[in-house]
Amino acid sequence: MAKDPFDSIGxxxxxVAHNVTLTCERLNxxxxxxxxxAFSSSRLPxxxxxxxxxxxxxxxxxxxxxxxxxxxGVGKLIExxxxxxxx
Amino acid sequence: xxxxxxxxxxxxxxxxxxxxxxLVSKYxxxxxxxxxxxxxxxxxxxxxxxxxxxxEDVELVQMEWGFIPDPLTWPFWETREQVNVGRYPHKxxxxxxxxxxxxxxxxxxxxxxxxxxxxxxxIDRRCLFLxxxxxxxxxxxxxxxxTGERRKTSxxxxxxxxxxxxxxxxxxxxWQQWEDxxxxxxxxxxxxxxxxxxxxxxxxxxxxxxQPTMLSDGLAWEWIFGSLNEKRIQxxxxxxxxxxxxxxxxxxxxxxxxxxxxxxYYYHDLPPLEVPGGDLNTAVPAGDQQxxxx
Numbered sequence: 001m002a003k004d005p006f007d008s009i010g011x012x013x014x015x016v017a018h019n020v021t022l023t024c025e026r027l028n029x030x031x032x033x034x035x036x037x038a039f040s041s042s043r044l045p046x047x048x049x050x051x052x053x054x055x056x057x058x059x060x061x062x063x064x065x066x067x068x069x070x071x072x073g074v075g076k077l078i079e080x081x082x083x084x085x086x087x
Numbered sequence: 088x089x090x091x092x093x094x095x096x097x098x099x100x101x102x103x104x105x106x107x108x109x110l111v112s113k114y115x116x117x118x119x120x121x122x123x124x125x126x127x128x129x130x131x132x133x134x135x136x137x138x139x140x141x142x143e144d145v146e147l148v149q150m151e152w153g154f155i156p157d158p159l160t161w162p163f164w165e166t167r168e169q170v171n172v173g174r175y176p177h178k179x180x181x182x183x184x185x186x187x188x189x190x191x192x193x194x195x196x197x198x199x200x201x202x203x204x205x206x207x208x209x210i211d212r213r214c215l216f217l218x219x220x221x222x223x224x225x226x227x228x229x230x231x232x233x234t235g236e237r238r239k240t241s242x243x244x245x246x247x248x249x250x251x252x253x254x255x256x257x258x259x260x261x262w263q264q265w266e267d268x269x270x271x272x273x274x275x276x277x278x279x280x281x282x283x284x285x286x287x288x289x290x291x292x293x294x295x296x297x298q299p300t301m302l303s304d305g306l307a308w309e310w311i312f313g314s315l316n317e318k319r320i321q322x323x324x325x326x327x328x329x330x331x332x333x334x335x336x337x338x339x340x341x342x343x344x345x346x347x348x349x350x351x352y353y354y355h356d357l358p359p360l361e362v363p364g365g366d367l368n369t370a371v372p373a374g375d376q377q378x379x380x381x
Binding site (some may be wrong): 009027029032034040047048049051052053054055059061062063065066067068071 | 091092093094095096097100104108110111344347
């Protein structure tokens with residue numbers, strides 16, 4: 001099985017984006033990419049996961065449903081953080 | 088084809104995400120450092136069940152913390168909208184300001200009063216709240232240096248309180264199933280039973296002098312499984328844990344919004360608690376911070 005690219009950032013990490021600290025915890029669920037993210041601002045914590053769209057493309061979504069836009073934004077920030085760590 | 092969060096996904100992916108929702112809800116409700124009662128969110132509650140062979144068993148479930156009384160005894164909350172208004176300060180139909188009723192805590196001394204909304208639940212539906220620690224604020228009234236008098240506004244110091252050498256413990260609770268008359272939503276709701284503060288808690292929660300009814304394992308078992316008469320229900324509900332068994336430390340004043348809410352915080356200006364024969368301190372000084380409970 002291909003190595004999960006998110007394995008390299010650990011189960012708990014935090015970073016700052018737009019002056020807000022995002023504290024992320026990788027949920028310990030088998031074969032699932034999901035993070036619980038808490039914010040230093042007043043924004044409520046969110047759980048996001050990577051899902052597969054009908055067109056086979058991947059997208060971030062919130063679990064449970066209802067915060068799609070935030071999920072996409074937070075997922076993008078985590079990916080950017082991952083890339084910056086790789087460089 | 089299905090939609091999840093408005094995104095087009097296959098049926099298989101939809102089922103996987105729905106399954107993940109269940110996993111996440113279970114994962115989250117045991118994985119939270121701080122539950123604020125005024126959020127009226129879900130808490131982990133232990134209820135008695137029976138195995139097929141009739142043997143006693145327990146189940147850990149989620150309940151809404153904030154008892155919603157049976158409409159037969161409390162006809163004012165028949166819909167979720169009424170509940171949401173009634174829990175917070177609001178204006179009544181006459182335009183008068185009224186306090187909210189949150190039903191988060193059931194006062195043990197009154198729990199069996201005939202006109203109390205908790206009575207039937209205390210007799211028929213007792214449960215246990217799972218906790219790793221709870222929070223109370225100690226109020227210190229500074230002295231006005233000019234007049235020498237006590238100031239009217241207090242400085243509040245938050246404390247986390249748990250049991251020594253115990254990662255988790257049980258607090259007495261009672262629960263009630265409630266149905267929204269409008270939508271048919273059915274929800275299990277619960278309240279934590281409180282008792283008079285012991286010697287230590289009197290100094291921490293020094294404005295109300297109350298504390299949750301923290302139970303020993305034996306009493307916890309009896310609370311949910313025992314066939315109890317009213318006298319015994321009253322005894323257990325009012326039980327006061329010995330202060331020597333409590334573990335506590337002070338937290339930063341902004342701990343509720345902190346990333347690490349359980350981190351201890353030492354206040355140089357905070358007088359120590361007075362505990363006879365004990366060497367119980369408020370918190371370890373900064374730089375030597377080690378959590379007692381985790």
